[in-house]
Every structure is written in C-alpha cells, then in structure tokens.
Amino acid sequence: MWLFVNRPIPEHLTNIDIHVKMPAMSDTNQKGAGTMMLANILAIIGSIILVVIIIWGLIHLLSISGGFFSSLFDGKGDTSISITAPASVNSGQSARISWKHRTSEAGSYAFIYPCTEGLRFSTPSAAQTFTTIPCGAAYTLGTATTSATVLPMLTGTSSVKTPLSVLFIPSATSSTPAEGTVTMTVLASSGTPAPSKPTTPVVTEPTKPTTPTTPTPRPSKPAAYGLGDLAATITSVSIDQYGNGTVTFNISNIGTGNSGSYYFTAQIPTAQPYTYMSPLQSSLAPGSYIVNTLRFTQAIPGQVYVIIDPSNTAAESNEVNNTDSQYISGSYPYYYNAPYQYPLY
Structure with missing residues (x-):
C-alpha cells in the first residue's frame, strides 16, 4: 500500500x-x-x-395466573375463601370456624349448611344465648370477618358428615361474591344422661330451717341438647289466724338441656326480716319441675320473693325468669309468744 x-x-x-x-x-x-x-x-x-x-x-x-394478576390490579380480591375447621366435633360441643379471604370491598360474611334430618347449628348471641341457624339459607354472621363459633346439635344416634360454607356477600351488587367450603363430621352423643332426682322440702321443727329431702319428681323429658332455663312461679301464699305463713312455688326447667345444680333463696315477710337460703339442689331435666312449700311463723303482710340461682352459677339460656314475687296478706295476731321463730321447710 x-x-x-x-x-x-x-x-x-x-x-x-x-x-x-x-x-x-x-x-x-x-x-x-x-x-x-x-x-x-x-x-x-x-x-x-x-x-x-x-x-x-x-x-x-x-x-x-391471569386471575391472580388481575385481582392485584383491579383491587377487588379473591373469589374463593380458605376455611379452617375441626374435622369432627361432638354434638353439643362448640366449634370455631376461621377463614382467610383477601378483599378490599365492603361486605359481610354468611354461614350456610345443607338441611339434614336431626342436625342443626346454632351461634352465640350478645345476650349469651344460642340462636338457631336455619338450614339451606345464608345466615349473616354480623361483624365477623375472620372467624365464627357454631354449636352443632344432632338428635340422631348416627354421626353425620356435612359440608359447611362461608360466603362473602359484597355490598355492591355489581361485585362478584366469594365462597369457601369445608367438611365437618358431627359425632352423635354417646347417650342421654339420666335425669337426677331433685329434692323437695319437708316440714321439721318450726324454729329452724332444714335441708329438703328427695321429692317425687313429675314425669320429665330426657335431656337432649342446649342449655337449661330455670323459672320460678309462686302458686299460692297465705297467713292463718295464728300468724303461720305458707308459700308454695314451682321451680321448672323450660330449657332444652339439663339445668345443672343450683340454689334458691326466699325473702319472706316476718316480724324479724329473714331470707331463706336453700341447700344445693339437684339438676332438673328439660320439661321437669318441682313443687316447693315454705311454712313459717310470725308471718306479717308483705311481699314474698323467690330467686333461683342468685349467684348466676348455673348456665342458662334465659336469666330473666329466675325471680317471682307475690304479696301476702291475711289475719294474724298483733304479738307473738315466741318472738324469734324462723321459717321452716
């Protein structure tokens, strides 16, 4: 180059x-x-x-994963709900159901289960009672967002396997709801407990209250499920011409389960104010009741009060009917030879 x-x-x-x-x-x-x-x-x-x-x-x-990414960008959330629940639970035993669901929309959750003969579910309410959940219909769970407690009740003798579903119902009608399902086996009860014999009062010395003895109970239904409901009803009050007072009242269990042991008190009008406190009473089966009679001296006109389970130790579906009262009047002397007599059973 x-x-x-x-x-x-x-x-x-x-x-x-x-x-x-x-x-x-x-x-x-x-x-x-x-x-x-x-x-x-x-x-x-x-x-x-x-x-x-x-x-x-x-x-x-x-x-x-188009659905996943679309849910990330559209802000609406999942269309499926992940549910966790016990695989099996005994009839009459509460079970906790929890779920996970990602959503940014306003709405509420509901519980639904299919109709099965002899099976029903309940949920606790704010009044400490259980509300029955109808089968085959969505039951709104109020403010619950992640879990709920249900109480299965099975009246049959065979266990039942049933699907349970949790639904998300959005407030906007244009939005897509979400649903999740889990299976639970409700185990039948091993047997119905035999109702215990309640006690009934007997009359002893007029100066001292005594422990009631065993009464003859009325025919009753066996305990099935749920909670007991003790109710007090005063049936009669009287004072004779000698100042002897008599109060007769019933204590009944109008709930769906055994009442459990309980106490009761009676405030009776006497010359010296006195409140009778009973010994521990045996459990009453659903539908059974016991008749009690209090006899006492130095009776004067006034209000009689009977209060069942005053310390609220017995689990009941209703506490409102545990008290009853009635005014007692009649002929009575103006003075007593034995001024310190006490009521007697």
Missing part, C-alpha cells in the same frame, strides 16, 4: 513526492477478523433467541 503526501515545497523546487510503503495485511490477520465477525453475529443471534424465550415465558406465566 502506498501513501502519497502532498506538502508545500520551496520555490526552487517544482514538486516533491513522498511515497511511504505500508506492509500488506497477512492472511492470519484476515482470518482473525473473520472469526471475530462470526462470533459477533452468533452473539447477536443468541441474544435475540434469549429475548424471544423470555417474552414467551412471561406470556405463558400471565396466561396461567
């Missing part, structure tokens, strides 16, 4: 030509350049293939 350089020349010279001879490129250098160009082309093709693979993978991933 030749390089021609044209430079200014002195006046006495007409022209100067400078010729520089460059060495020619060898065959080895030409082969190296060709190899480098081929490597660059292969690198570009590999990069294009890699980009195509990445784009294809992203498209495939979006097609698989």
Whole structure:
C-alpha cells in the first residue's frame, strides 16, 4: 500500500513526492477478523433467541395466573375463601370456624349448611344465648370477618358428615361474591344422661330451717341438647289466724338441656326480716319441675320473693325468669309468744 503526501515545497523546487510503503495485511490477520465477525453475529443471534424465550415465558406465566394478576390490579380480591375447621366435633360441643379471604370491598360474611334430618347449628348471641341457624339459607354472621363459633346439635344416634360454607356477600351488587367450603363430621352423643332426682322440702321443727329431702319428681323429658332455663312461679301464699305463713312455688326447667345444680333463696315477710337460703339442689331435666312449700311463723303482710340461682352459677339460656314475687296478706295476731321463730321447710 502506498501513501502519497502532498506538502508545500520551496520555490526552487517544482514538486516533491513522498511515497511511504505500508506492509500488506497477512492472511492470519484476515482470518482473525473473520472469526471475530462470526462470533459477533452468533452473539447477536443468541441474544435475540434469549429475548424471544423470555417474552414467551412471561406470556405463558400471565396466561396461567391471569386471575391472580388481575385481582392485584383491579383491587377487588379473591373469589374463593380458605376455611379452617375441626374435622369432627361432638354434638353439643362448640366449634370455631376461621377463614382467610383477601378483599378490599365492603361486605359481610354468611354461614350456610345443607338441611339434614336431626342436625342443626346454632351461634352465640350478645345476650349469651344460642340462636338457631336455619338450614339451606345464608345466615349473616354480623361483624365477623375472620372467624365464627357454631354449636352443632344432632338428635340422631348416627354421626353425620356435612359440608359447611362461608360466603362473602359484597355490598355492591355489581361485585362478584366469594365462597369457601369445608367438611365437618358431627359425632352423635354417646347417650342421654339420666335425669337426677331433685329434692323437695319437708316440714321439721318450726324454729329452724332444714335441708329438703328427695321429692317425687313429675314425669320429665330426657335431656337432649342446649342449655337449661330455670323459672320460678309462686302458686299460692297465705297467713292463718295464728300468724303461720305458707308459700308454695314451682321451680321448672323450660330449657332444652339439663339445668345443672343450683340454689334458691326466699325473702319472706316476718316480724324479724329473714331470707331463706336453700341447700344445693339437684339438676332438673328439660320439661321437669318441682313443687316447693315454705311454712313459717310470725308471718306479717308483705311481699314474698323467690330467686333461683342468685349467684348466676348455673348456665342458662334465659336469666330473666329466675325471680317471682307475690304479696301476702291475711289475719294474724298483733304479738307473738315466741318472738324469734324462723321459717321452716
């Protein structure tokens, strides 16, 4: 290769030509350049293939989890609810059901179970009682957002396997509700407990209250399920001409379960104010009752009060009917020979 350089020349010279001879490129250098160009082309093709693979993978991933990503961007949440509950529970035993559901929408949760003969569910209310949940219909769980307590009741002798569902009902009608289902086995009770014999009072010495003895109970229904409900009812009051008072009242269990042991008190009008406190009474079966009679001296006109379970130790579905009162009046002497007599049973 030749390089021609044209430079200014002195006046006495007409022209100067400078010729520089460059060495020619060898065959080895030409082969190296060709190899480098081929490597660059292969690198570009590999990069294009890699980009195509990445784009294809992203498209495939979006097609698989489209619902997930759409829920992230639309802000509405899942359409399924994940529920956790005991696999089996005894009849009459409370069970806690919890769930997980991601949503940003306003709404409420509801509980639903299919109708099965002999099976029903209840839920505790603010008044410490249990409210029956109708089968086959969505029962709104109030302010519950993550869990609820239910009480299964099975009247049959065979266990029942039933599906339980939790629904999310959005406030907006245009929104999609969510649902989750879990299966629970309700185990039948091993047997109905035999009702215990209640006690009844007997008359002893007129100066001292005594412990009641065993009464003859009325025919009663066996305990089935739920809670007892003790109720007091005064049936008669009287005072004779000698100042002897008599109060007769019933204590009945109008609930759906055994009442459990309990006490009762009686405030009776006497010359010296007196409140009778009973010994521990035996449990009453559902539908059974006991008749009690209090006899006492130094009776005067006034109000008689009978209070069952005054310390609220017995579990009941209703505490309102534990008290009854009635006014007692009649002929009575103006003074007593024995001024410190006490009521007697």
